[in-house]
Amino acid sequence: MADVAAVDNGHGTGTGLSNNKLLMWVFLGSECLLFGGLISTYLIYRSRYADGPAPGDIFDIPFTSVSSFILLMSSLTMVLSLSALQRGDIRNNRVWLLATALLGSLFIGGQVYEFTTFLREGLGYTTSPFSSAFFTLTGFHGIHVSLGIVMLVSLLISSFRGTLTKERSETVEIVGLYWHFVDVVWIFIFTVIYLVPSPTS
């Protein structure tokens, strides 16, 4: 079955798998190293908050919990959009793609609010090694979510132009893989950065 799908998409390989999908998985494997580096750097510097606010003083766990739940549910809407397209249900595919993009935007809105709140409370990018590591890690993740939203909007435009059909469902699957990866990275960040007890001043 997978062989037929790969050949139909014009991406037949010696493995019988789609080149595009394989490339996305290799990319996601390499992204583990990027985020691993950023998370490790944060862990090393989280106790070095100099005269600025300490992580334990500034994190708003209830607010971040809601943001995390929103991103988690966007993974559900993403997979439902793929499922709809694989059934040939174009209307529901568009509905779920739009819902995913909106939930992603809501998450980014929450992150912008969190960053501006931290800035008002005296935590700037260069305030301390902790703040630099925190903003770099969560900022990089936010950029990934934003790129995902751009991809989702591109899929929606393709759908309205009539080029996103059941036969091209692999495109949605590949964007979905990226989106779910961004979600699993946040699962890691939410626990390690926010929920594990942080130093207080």
Add this chain to the structure above:
Amino acid sequence: MTTTTENVETHEGGPDHPTDAKYIRVAIVLGIVTALEVATYFVEMPGALLITLLMVMMVFKFFYVAAWFMHLRFDSPLFTKFFVTGLVLATLVYGVLLTVFEFWTKG
């Protein structure tokens, strides 16, 4: 042709994927685990127990999303190998880095 069993739908010309109902059940489980994670913030417990509980729930959620939403349960094992290779490499490299910086002993 699309045939539906309890949890898995088979599409002609494509891999087997779960049904929408199964995806919703997976999301409910993930929501419950997230709620349990957040609950630990409001409950007093020893640090070692708290961190162990949080790590177990985080790893469960991580692999649950990868298995069901990213379809690693159903797709070619080669995809899993590429992803796990990156994951293991990152864990080893940054495990060494954190050890060098005495993170485990000095935090």
